[in-house]
Amino acid sequence: RKEVEQDPGPFNVPEGATVAFNCTYSNSASQSFFWYRQDCRKEPKLLMSVYSSGNEDGRFTAQLNRASQYISLLIRDSKLSDSATYLCVVNTNAGGTSYGKLTFGQGTILTVHP
Amino acid sequence: DAGVIQSPRHEVTEMGQEVTLRCKPISGHNSLFWYRQTMMRGLELLIYFNNNVPIDDSGMPEDRFSAKMPNASFSTLKIQPSEPRDSAVYFCASIRAGGYTEAFFGQGTRLTVV
Numbered sequence: 001r002k003e004v005e006q007d008p009g010p011f012n013v014p015e016g017a018t019v020a021f022n023c024t025y026s027n028s029a030s031q032s033f034f035w036y037r038q039d040c041r042k043e044p045k046l047l048m049s050v051y052s053s054g055n056e057d058g059r060f061t062a063q064l065n066r067a068s069q070y071i072s073l074l075i076r077d078s079k080l081s082d083s084a085t086y087l088c089v090v091n092t093n094a095g096g097t098s099y100g101k102l103t104f105g106q107g108t109i110l111t112v113h114p
Numbered sequence: 115d116a117g118v119i120q121s122p123r124h125e126v127t128e129m130g131q132e133v134t135l136r137c138k139p140i141s142g143h144n145s146l147f148w149y150r151q152t153m154m155r156g157l158e159l160l161i162y163f164n165n166n167v168p169i170d171d172s173g174m175p176e177d178r179f180s181a182k183m184p185n186a187s188f189s190t191l192k193i194q195p196s197e198p199r200d201s202a203v204y205f206c207a208s209i210r211a212g213g214y215t216e217a218f219f220g221q222g223t224r225l226t227v228v
Binding site for chain 1: 220
């Protein structure tokens with residue numbers, strides 16, 4: 001089983017739609033969680049961190065369910081510029097240390113069309 | 115800050131040749147990651163270092179791959195001998211160790227082995 005699993009999509013949605021991405025992780029000791037965005041032929045960049053209580057940044061909402069080892073990203077009012085690959089990322093700290101192993105999901109491809 | 119710097123940006127080499135990829139992390143970051151990205155397998159973690167010490171190299175595909183970090187400002191990933199199946203984009207990322215800290219990626223090296 002992969003450490004971080006995502007539905008690869010692709011998701012094709014019209015402008016203005018709401019779209020949700022899901023991600024599961026296998027290591028219950030994982031401690032921090034993120035969503036990254038990757039544009040075509042570019043490097044991944046941080047979109048937002050995911051906090052236990054859930055967090056929102058404009059049109060983007062991230063949720064974490066530690067019991068189910070599940071992370072989600074909701075995008076409201078999709079824009080053409082949201083078209084990209086969205087990567088779920090899990091940081092699992094080595095025991096007793098402050099540094100961790102960053103593991104990426106395969107990514108979910110989103111295309112927003114007019 | 116210049117960000118994470120990788121070189122070369124593109125590399126085309128013949129099968130059997132040695133390839134060396136280079137990475138300069140962001141100053142002050144103490145963890146460095148090497149990833150390989152392909153369409154089929156997504157972003158795979160090859161190896162990561164903390165304070166220049168390799169922590170986990172379980173993702174290195176085989177003995178043909180080796181990585182070093184002789185000091186805090188430089189790391190190399192070497193493939194010897196290279197094979198066509200090594201063709202991919204290789205990313206280096208650095209992070210300041212801790213919980214919810216952002217990983218910054220270089221622009222990647224696009225390797226083609228013919």
